[in-house]
Amino acid sequence: MxxxxxxxxxxxxxxxxVTNLRVRGYEVASASTGEEAVExxxxxxxxxxxxxxxxxxxxxxxxxxxVRGWSSVPIIVLSVRDAERDKVRALDAGADDYVTKPxxxxxxxxxxxxxxxxxxxxxxxxxxxxxxxxxxxxARHVRNASGEVRLTPTEWHVLETLARxxxxxxxxxxxxxxxxxxxxxxxxxxxRVYMAQLRRKLEPDPSxxxxxxxxxxxxxxxxxxxxxxxxxxxxxx
Amino acid sequence: MxxxxxxxxxxxxxxxxVTNLRVRGYEVASASTGEEAVExxxxxxxxxxxxxxxxxxxxxxxxxxxVRGWSSVPIIVLSVRDAERDKVRALDAGADDYVTKPxxxxxxxxxxxxxxxxxxxxxxxxxxxxxxxxxxxxARHVRNASGEVRLTPTEWHVLETLARxxxxxxxxxxxxxxxxxxxxxxxxxxxRVYMAQLRRKLEPDPSxxxxxxxxxxxxxxxxxxxxxxxxxxxxxx
DNA sequence: CGGGCGCGCCAAGATCCCGTCAAGGCGGTC
DNA sequence: GACCGCCTTGACGGGATCTTGGCGCGCCCG
Numbered sequence: 261m262x263x264x265x266x267x268x269x270x271x272x273x274x275x276x277x278v279t280n281l282r283v284r285g286y287e288v289a290s291a292s293t294g295e296e297a298v299e300x301x302x303x304x305x306x307x308x309x310x311x312x313x314x315x316x317x318x319x320x321x322x323x324x325x326x327v328r329g330w331s332s333v334p335i336i337v338l339s340v341r342d343a344e345r346d347k348v349r350a351l352d353a354g355a356d357d358y359v360t361k362p363x364x365x366x367x368x369x370x371x372x373x374x375x376x377x378x379x380x381x382x383x384x385x386x387x388x389x390x391x392x393x394x395x396x397x398x399a400r401h402v403r404n405a406s407g408e409v410r411l412t413p414t415e416w417h418v419l420e421t422l423a424r425x426x427x428x429x430x431x432x433x434x435x436x437x438x439x440x441x442x443x444x445x446x447x448x449x450x451x452r453v454y455m456a457q458l459r460r461k462l463e464p465d466p467s468x469x470x471x472x473x474x475x476x477x478x479x480x481x482x483x484x485x486x487x488x489x490x491x492x493x494x495x496x497x
Numbered sequence: 498m499x500x501x502x503x504x505x506x507x508x509x510x511x512x513x514x515v516t517n518l519r520v521r522g523y524e525v526a527s528a529s530t531g532e533e534a535v536e537x538x539x540x541x542x543x544x545x546x547x548x549x550x551x552x553x554x555x556x557x558x559x560x561x562x563x564v565r566g567w568s569s570v571p572i573i574v575l576s577v578r579d580a581e582r583d584k585v586r587a588l589d590a591g592a593d594d595y596v597t598k599p600x601x602x603x604x605x606x607x608x609x610x611x612x613x614x615x616x617x618x619x620x621x622x623x624x625x626x627x628x629x630x631x632x633x634x635x636a637r638h639v640r641n642a643s644g645e646v647r648l649t650p651t652e653w654h655v656l657e658t659l660a661r662x663x664x665x666x667x668x669x670x671x672x673x674x675x676x677x678x679x680x681x682x683x684x685x686x687x688x689r690v691y692m693a694q695l696r697r698k699l700e701p702d703p704s705x706x707x708x709x710x711x712x713x714x715x716x717x718x719x720x721x722x723x724x725x726x727x728x729x730x731x732x733x734x
Numbered sequence: 735c736g737g738g739c740g741c742g743c744c745a746a747g748a749t750c751c752c753g754t755c756a757a758g759g760c761g762g763t764c
Numbered sequence: 765g766a767c768c769g770c771c772t773t774g775a776c777g778g779g780a781t782c783t784t785g786g787c788g789c790g791c792c793c794g
Contacts, residue, residue: 351607400666413714
């Protein structure tokens, strides 16, 4: 969830923004002074900061400069001042955007989305951990105890499909459709060949698979280390 | 040097912007139609794009959508339209900023600086260290044991793309889109030629590459010295 | 208890993909 | 105007990969 920090000294502005953002599914915090704002950015690590220029105590521009000393969080400035000089000052201090009051709430929300979008890509780090190997979906590779395992395109595609639904049952039809296309729904032969291949490369004992599980008559399942099984206990004999 | 692409169909606007930007030390290119704009983004690799909404032929928003399909270059929209709906549309299509005409040139320049600043950190983040050479993304050059290696523009562009996703697999499509543009998605010939060229210049034994790895049927990967250990970044605590 | 079905396994042929080389065209520079 | 470097394009082995068929075994069902 995207976290937004709203900084303004006028309570009704803060209230309006916080309400609108919360309705849109953002997680919102607020601050009413510059000092508090800097503190909250440090503590809360928001994904986007909305800051008013006319703050009591330390000025909005000083807040921007302070934050920019150690963070690159996107900052959107709100201000009643429309003078070009003010905009240039704020932007050059490190702000990402400058919106003049009065503003439309939809416009501001769109600018928040634009700012949040820029930081989004860093968030995703997907790795599926099985008993004897790790599937890194982002880097598109698999590692086991002896290092990186080389997979062919089709092998990877099958494993990737299982990994994206880890611990869930994936039917043969799903797999065949995903990897070979809708025309191959019935070619269960392919699955047998490639599951065997994957087990040979990834399972310590391919004849007794621990992670690449067959669900007879239905499909296959990739069991993760924590995911699949009930918490405590005895391994099934 | 920061490279800016200006897209507008009114010659006097283009001229004014180009002049102002050049005086400030930017390297500026321009386009007057949407098609030309997309082409120039693909070829010229600008650091910032300034685009007018009211273009003949394909619309400004469509240009944004097309570019966003394969590039994350900052886009600043210019428009005479001040309606909130237009702003939201452009921003949600992928624009980073929206400036209403008439605008102050100083404000626009400040917004260009703000946009350019955001891409800078990624570039200065640095140097990708492979087994036998070092790719310095900021300085735009490559060094191996015998010193600096001369690369042609296209060679560099390919290597740069791999380096920006080091240890991750980059698909053939991604590479072709980044380097040659969206229209060249299927020209895998180019990749073979240029990967061979890069290996000849950078690998100690080009026939047995250690860093520029082929993933058959999928794409290529630049392997760094440490390997793919997740070095996920976070700001200092 | 017997039969059928589904799964694991193996091997061989056909196909696709990659690396390599070389020549032609284009634009920029001297 | 000539030269040079770079990009584009085509063709050609060699090797990895996909496809395909067949066989035996165990489990479920009749």
